[in-house]
Amino acid sequence: MDKVEPVERRRGPSMDRRSERAHRAVLEAAAALFEDVGYARLTIDAVAARARVSKATVYRWWPNKAAVLMEAFLVAIERDVAFPDSGSVRTDLVEQAASLAQVLGERRLGMMVVALLGEAQNDDDLAQAFRGGWQEPRRAAGREVLHRAVERGQLRADLDLELVLDGVYGPVYLRLLYRHLPLDRSEIEKLVDQILDGIIAPNHPQGDLPSGAKSRT
Amino acid sequence: MDKVEPVERRRGPSMDRRSERAHRAVLEAAAALFEDVGYARLTIDAVAARARVSKATVYRWWPNKAAVLMEAFLVAIERDVAFPDSGSVRTDLVEQAASLAQVLGERRLGMMVVALLGEAQNDDDLAQAFRGGWQEPRRAAGREVLHRAVERGQLRADLDLELVLDGVYGPVYLRLLYRHLPLDRSEIEKLVDQILDGIIAPNHPQGDLPSGAKSRT
Amino acid sequence: MDKVEPVERRRGPSMDRRSERAHRAVLEAAAALFEDVGYARLTIDAVAARARVSKATVYRWWPNKAAVLMEAFLVAIERDVAFPDSGSVRTDLVEQAASLAQVLGERRLGMMVVALLGEAQNDDDLAQAFRGGWQEPRRAAGREVLHRAVERGQLRADLDLELVLDGVYGPVYLRLLYRHLPLDRSEIEKLVDQILDGIIAPNHPQGDLPSGAKSRT
Amino acid sequence: MDKVEPVERRRGPSMDRRSERAHRAVLEAAAALFEDVGYARLTIDAVAARARVSKATVYRWWPNKAAVLMEAFLVAIERDVAFPDSGSVRTDLVEQAASLAQVLGERRLGMMVVALLGEAQNDDDLAQAFRGGWQEPRRAAGREVLHRAVERGQLRADLDLELVLDGVYGPVYLRLLYRHLPLDRSEIEKLVDQILDGIIAPNHPQGDLPSGAKSRT
DNA sequence: TGTTAATCGAGACGGTACGTCCAGTCTTGAC
DNA sequence: GTCAAGACTGGACGTACCGTCTCGATTAACA
Numbered sequence: 041m042d043k044v045e046p047v048e049r050r051r052g053p054s055m056d057r058r059s060e061r062a063h064r065a066v067l068e069a070a071a072a073l074f075e076d077v078g079y080a081r082l083t084i085d086a087v088a089a090r091a092r093v094s095k096a097t098v099y100r101w102w103p104n105k106a107a108v109l110m111e112a113f114l115v116a117i118e119r120d121v122a123f124p125d126s127g128s129v130r131t132d133l134v135e136q137a138a139s140l141a142q143v144l145g146e147r148r149l150g151m152m153v154v155a156l157l158g159e160a161q162n163d164d165d166l167a168q169a170f171r172g173g174w175q176e177p178r179r180a181a182g183r184e185v186l187h188r189a190v191e192r193g194q195l196r197a198d199l200d201l202e203l204v205l206d207g208v209y210g211p212v213y214l215r216l217l218y219r220h221l222p223l224d225r226s227e228i229e230k231l232v233d234q235i236l237d238g239i240i241a242p243n244h245p246q247g248d249l250p251s252g253a254k255s256r257t
Numbered sequence: 258m259d260k261v262e263p264v265e266r267r268r269g270p271s272m273d274r275r276s277e278r279a280h281r282a283v284l285e286a287a288a289a290l291f292e293d294v295g296y297a298r299l300t301i302d303a304v305a306a307r308a309r310v311s312k313a314t315v316y317r318w319w320p321n322k323a324a325v326l327m328e329a330f331l332v333a334i335e336r337d338v339a340f341p342d343s344g345s346v347r348t349d350l351v352e353q354a355a356s357l358a359q360v361l362g363e364r365r366l367g368m369m370v371v372a373l374l375g376e377a378q379n380d381d382d383l384a385q386a387f388r389g390g391w392q393e394p395r396r397a398a399g400r401e402v403l404h405r406a407v408e409r410g411q412l413r414a415d416l417d418l419e420l421v422l423d424g425v426y427g428p429v430y431l432r433l434l435y436r437h438l439p440l441d442r443s444e445i446e447k448l449v450d451q452i453l454d455g456i457i458a459p460n461h462p463q464g465d466l467p468s469g470a471k472s473r474t
Numbered sequence: 475m476d477k478v479e480p481v482e483r484r485r486g487p488s489m490d491r492r493s494e495r496a497h498r499a500v501l502e503a504a505a506a507l508f509e510d511v512g513y514a515r516l517t518i519d520a521v522a523a524r525a526r527v528s529k530a531t532v533y534r535w536w537p538n539k540a541a542v543l544m545e546a547f548l549v550a551i552e553r554d555v556a557f558p559d560s561g562s563v564r565t566d567l568v569e570q571a572a573s574l575a576q577v578l579g580e581r582r583l584g585m586m587v588v589a590l591l592g593e594a595q596n597d598d599d600l601a602q603a604f605r606g607g608w609q610e611p612r613r614a615a616g617r618e619v620l621h622r623a624v625e626r627g628q629l630r631a632d633l634d635l636e637l638v639l640d641g642v643y644g645p646v647y648l649r650l651l652y653r654h655l656p657l658d659r660s661e662i663e664k665l666v667d668q669i670l671d672g673i674i675a676p677n678h679p680q681g682d683l684p685s686g687a688k689s690r691t
Numbered sequence: 692m693d694k695v696e697p698v699e700r701r702r703g704p705s706m707d708r709r710s711e712r713a714h715r716a717v718l719e720a721a722a723a724l725f726e727d728v729g730y731a732r733l734t735i736d737a738v739a740a741r742a743r744v745s746k747a748t749v750y751r752w753w754p755n756k757a758a759v760l761m762e763a764f765l766v767a768i769e770r771d772v773a774f775p776d777s778g779s780v781r782t783d784l785v786e787q788a789a790s791l792a793q794v795l796g797e798r799r800l801g802m803m804v805v806a807l808l809g810e811a812q813n814d815d816d817l818a819q820a821f822r823g824g825w826q827e828p829r830r831a832a833g834r835e836v837l838h839r840a841v842e843r844g845q846l847r848a849d850l851d852l853e854l855v856l857d858g859v860y861g862p863v864y865l866r867l868l869y870r871h872l873p874l875d876r877s878e879i880e881k882l883v884d885q886i887l888d889g890i891i892a893p894n895h896p897q898g899d900l901p902s903g904a905k906s907r908t
Numbered sequence: 909t910g911t912t913a914a915t916c917g918a919g920a921c922g923g924t925a926c927g928t929c930c931a932g933t934c935t936t937g938a939c
Numbered sequence: 940g941t942c943a944a945g946a947c948t949g950g951a952c953g954t955a956c957c958g959t960c961t962c963g964a965t966t967a968a969c970a
Contacts, residue, residue: 059920062921079378080379084951084952084953086951092922093921095923095953096920096921096923096953096954096955099954100921104953129457151378154374154375154378155375155378157371157375157434158296158374161367161368161372162368175437194457195456195457196456196457196458199451199456200447200451203428203444206427206432206448207427207456210424211424211428213430214430214431215423215427217374218388220396230420231420234416234421234455235424235456236457238451238453238454238455239412239421239452240413240454241411241412241414279942300929300931301931301932302929302931310943311942311943312932312933312945313933313934313942313943313944314942316931316932321931493947496947512812513809513812514810515813517924517925517926518925518927519926526948527947527948529928529948530928530930530946530947530949533927533928534946538927563891585812588808588809588812589812591808591809591868592805592806595729595730595802595806596729596802605869605871609869613871627892628892629890629892630892630893631892633885634881634885636872637862637878637885640865640872641858641885641890643861644860644862644863645854645858645861647861647865648857648864649861651808652808652826654826655853664854665854665857665858668850669858669885669890670889670891671889672885672886672887673846673850673886673887674847675846734955734957735956735958736955736957737956739917743917745916745917745918745919746917746919746957746958747958747960748917
């Protein structure tokens with residue numbers, strides 16, 4: 041991901057002239073304030089004040105606080121995308137799940153994701169920016185890892201890769217957003233093992249095994 | 258679950274008698290308005306007006322709109338908890354995942370979950386009510402299913418059941434809250450199969466199999 | 475004038491319940507601030523702050539700052555209307571002109587009149603309130619004085635009383651609003667004499683005397 | 692009045708060349724917009740936009756919108772000054788009052804006078820420009836007329852000419868700015884007659900006639 | 909004729925106030 | 940004695956202008 045190009049930014053011949061300083065200051069202020077007070081109590085007034093920028097300037101470049109926060113989030117995480125290729129699916133998946141867990145596990149970023157997810161339910165522009173800037177690049181990386189593993193014969197050929205991706209990322213999200221239990225490195229390894237190997241007891245006659253599984257014993 | 262007893266509800270001597278109509282009307286109004294305008298634009302004023310109740314009455318029984326919505330959510334879903342016991346893990350897990358998908362897939366309820374999840378990040382009372390009224394009962398049912406399967410020898414004995422629960426519920430949440438892809442019955446079945454059986458190719462020499470898996474070949 | 479009934483005040487069954495304290499405080503604050511900073515720099519924010527009232531309360535009862543100021547003005551001057559009846563037109567007119575001069579000559583009130591006059595050019599509600607609350611009562615008093623004088627035979631019977639009123643009040647306004655020259659009591663007396671007696675030289679053959687005047691020599 | 696030389700105009704070496712088009716365009720735009728929206732809603736932004744001139748250019752030549760409007764007003768009326776000398780005071784005064792009434796009676800110009808009068812209350816530069824560019828030339832013309840009439844013996848020698856000027860102009864202002872009654876040519880003639888001849892009934896014993904008047908019967 | 913400094917348009921900037929909306933508290937009058 | 944009705948303070952909203960400030964682009968007078 042070379043450059044975040046937020047959907048809500050108006051483009052024009054003279055856009056470049058706009059104050060880079062103001063732009064950065066707003067994003068930093070938004071991130072800092074978000075950490076202090078959370079999304080609901082975050083106000084554009086406060087962001088503008090902390091960034092020593094006028095409110096009008098904020099509204100000139102972003103349509104609402106969700107958009108500001110989205111860009112702040114994307115800036116904060118954009119360097120973290122990883123396309124590992126160790127030759128081992130297991131290692132690569134652990135790597136990716138851990139990278140995701142690192143972002144979501146950081147209090148500030150995790151809360152941002154929930155907040156943005158909430159807003160995106162009612163804001164298509166936001167949803168699109170979220171998907172394009174955050175979700176899809178990560179899934180693309182995961183898809184790549186899985187694809188290579190299938191080609192190497194490490195994974196079954198008949199997999200629905202999207203479903204596998206959900207199988208890996210879903211539990212990470214769930215743990216870190218509900219925060220019902222911690223998710224450290226060793227848990228992530230257990231999770232990946234579980235996904236790779238399945239959970240059924242070996243050598244046990246299962247009355248209802250699916251075709252793929254049946255052939256395995 | 259006989260009765261939802263929301264933590265945030267203040268109790269008083271005459272509460273049960275006088276407020277019954279008002280109480281119900283508020284929850285109905287909140288649910289209806291939420292559907293129309295979403296969480297952010299839902300106002301206590303509007304709820305009170307629609308319920309033909311004074312704002313003071315709303316504040317007498319709930320501390321804020323998140324609490325109102327939480328109770329409305331819990332009322333709306335409480336009949337849906339399922340403790341299936343078909344004798345087959347696969348069937349039971351599909352049943353439970355489908356039950357969850359049904360709730361989250363219903364536009365109104367799914368949005369409520371995200372909204373409440375967002376609010377709960379900064380509101381411990383809310384988080385507790387959410388866990389106690391929604392999340393934990395469902396996990397308990399799932400845990401029960403898994404426990405029985407382990408006892409029957411259908412699942413491996415060394416499993417971390419919490420991690421398995423996350424493995425089942427996580428993907429369902431992910432799909433339905435990000436809405437990147439649909440999740441119908443057949444997808445749910447594929448998901449459960451995938452979890453049960455794992456995804457590694459059979460008979461393929463995996464250089465990095467975990468200990469548990471290694472012993473299986 | 476028993477009661478000022480500002481046009482912009484919404485009437486309803488529960489209007490009387492509104493906080494008398496807030497109402498008074500707003501008018502006082504508006505008058506005080508007007509004196510300090512003038513009309514253009516008078517802000518509703520400042521009025522609300524000084525009155526220790528929320529901005530919403532101001533806007534609940536008045537549509538804009540001109541309306542607030544109008545009511546403040548009417549409250550400030552309403553006790554000053556005079557219906558003198560000394561038996562002498564001259565005395566009565568001097569009395570009334572002096573009363574007007576006293577209001578307009580007071581820096582704060584004079585400036586209010588100009589400001590309100592300016593706003594009233596583009597605001598019919600305001601113009602009507604201004605006429606009804608300020609201008610017309612005073613003209614009515616003047617009309618009464620003139621009418622009695624005509625009946626007593628002190629003034630010519632063929633006068634256009636409205637024009638006479640303009641002849642008396644006009645110069646007072648002009649002096650006090652342009653402030654080109656002062657207007658003290660003795661000037662007012664000279665003015666009234668001038669109006670009563672005219673300015674033509676006695677016994678001088680005027681080639682163009684009007685009919686009424688001609689018969690006078 | 693050869694040339695309007697507004698106090699607020701900054702002069703520079705090459706001003707006359709470059710700015711001519713812009714200068715005129717601004718004044719025209721200001722006048723046109725004033726007519727449309729009135730003083731309060733007239734904005735420099737709008738003036739600049741309509742004149743196809745940058746805001747900076749407006750501020751380069753005028754300190755504020757009042758100054759722009761003042762110059763627009765002076766440009767609009769400067770050709771209207773009249774120094775009539777018909778030999779008859781009555782005719783000359785009617786002429787001058789009518790000339791004033793023509794300006795004030797034109798909706799746009801009348802509103803400008805009120806607006807400028809209002810602003811001038813708190814802006815000495817403006818007040819001075821108003822007096823020098825509008826008020827005083829007209830009064831000078833009136834003073835001249837009165838002076839000649841006194842010299843010819845048509846008016847009493849003991850008059851306070853300033854008070855007489857106020858007596859003529861004041862009513863015209865009052866009528867046209869309050870707009871309580873129209874003021875056409877015949878009304879103006881009646882007004883001048885009234886001022887010249889006075890309003891007291893001839894041959895009526897006035898108990899309180901002033902000295903000048905007493906000697907007249 | 910080509911250089912250069914003044915002036916221009918465009919419009920972003922930090923501010924201030926606008927007028928609206930809602931949160932959450934409090935008062936009143938009717939039932 | 941409760942409740943609806945709704946006024947209240949407080950404070951954020953998003954908008955509109957203010958007056959200042961870069962920017963290039965244009966231009967007119969001088970080199």
